[in-house]
Amino acid sequence: MTGTYGQRAWQLASFVLFFGLWELAGRWPVSAAFPPFSRTAVALWQMIADGSLLKAYLITLQPLALGIALCAVAGIGFGIGMGLSRSVEWLSLPIFIILQAAPMAAIIPLITYIYGIGLTSKVLAVIMLAAPVIVMNSYKGIRNTHPSLLQMCRSFQGTRRQEIVKIVLPHAAGLIFTGLRLGLAMGFIGIVIAELLITPTGIGDLITYNSSIADYPKMFAAIASIVALAAISLHLLERLERRWFP
């Protein structure tokens, strides 16, 4: 119990220290455009109360959810395919390695030349960032199946289908779930980049608009809210992961 309280106390202290330093930096101030934490918190509350934050998230989460759902189905499927078949691996691996290394902020605006400025481009931006992580994790999960387990299955006259369904997939499930969690983190980056670089909608609109009218507390509040939402979502998924795949 003492250990848990100790841990909580340190975690709380870390938050207090961070927000305290933010407040000091804002009051000093480090720049005329850097608001103290207290003003940012008030602005966040105002945006929650007037409904503008909720309205923005309803727009932002749409392409994020669609992109992650598509990646979850197609990305995991592709990763499993790459893990199970050498031909699929040779054909696809270079593409995903390049996508992982590519500077996406430079590539995302190019999507608009093909897919315009609507929802499709934003979903694609999420996919381009999230897919490589999800695919590569699924692929590695399949490839890293312990050889002794496969040998055991074969020595018991197990079929290829049984080998995949009963050994390979359950063994890879943990890593596939980790891929999904990391993919969601990349998806958050993707959607914010898309909303800032393609067309300002949702949370991207709140950031750009408040920046353009120099309402910096609201701009920082919008940024802080998306960081907080991403961090909380990932933390919850991590807890779920620990429970399901201890």
Add this chain to the structure above:
Amino acid sequence: MRKLVSALAVLALSSGIASAQTKIKYALGDVIGIDDLPLLVAAERAKKRGVEIEITPFKNEDIATQAVINGQADVGQGTPYAAIENVNVPIRFFVQLWSLQFFPVVANEHYKGWKDLDNQEIAVQGRGSGTEAIMLLMAKTHGIKYKSVSYVPGSQVRALAMIKGNIRASILDNTNKNFLMREAPGKFTILPLGEVKASDESLFARLDYLQKNQAAVQVFVEELVRVNREINKNPMSIVEERKKLGLLKDLPAKLEEDVPTYFKDAVAGGIFPNDGGVESAPRNDLEFYALSGSIKKQSPKVDDYWHLAPLKAALSRLK
């Protein structure tokens, strides 16, 4: 006596050097394009008079404005009235470069006039931008209401999206209106626009900067006004100056053809003020940007947004 003379000579020389080193850090909220030619010419001439204009292009106007607010840049370009109202650092406009010249454009296939835009989607530069203000003003004038307003930064992006059919009604700057009409002849119509004379691009700086550096700012303003007057007298003068000074050397041939057209259209539209907008700009801006919602203050005063001393001093020298 000889020593005194040589000391005075050294002093004069060093003050000359100091004056030659006066630098104005200029934050441009866009890439340098054809429309910035008057600025580039003025900067070259100011340099010869000992005032170097160091132009840094930023990703967009907001970041350029932020650089001025933070003191990382001395002078910014644009019309950030809302920002000036919100920020706790006194920022003032001091000269108008040119007034608004935008063209509402619609796809012929779908719309013919303003009335057809009732309950339809339109695309503008950004929330609270001059382009949005114009489109809202026109909606009010024609008694229509848009279904939705999308924000698509960059006239070029909107023009390309119109060619691809992703946007059916928007508002473009002169360069991209010409580009659209050339790339897709007969497919788009320019809708008539009433008299809008507010600033499209004005220069602003921190008030303390303007007060401390009035001499350097005045030289720069003099050159800006001088170039505008030359263009108004003869739009082709800027083409000749560009060649003479070797400006925008890497301009693609296709865009090069647009330079004379752009300046002829601009002069015909009367967008370059001969007096830096000393009388008209503050008056028109306060009226227009209050209507657009950028200025929220009740009964706004010119002194709260403009500092006209360097412009007035420059005009008195130019007479």
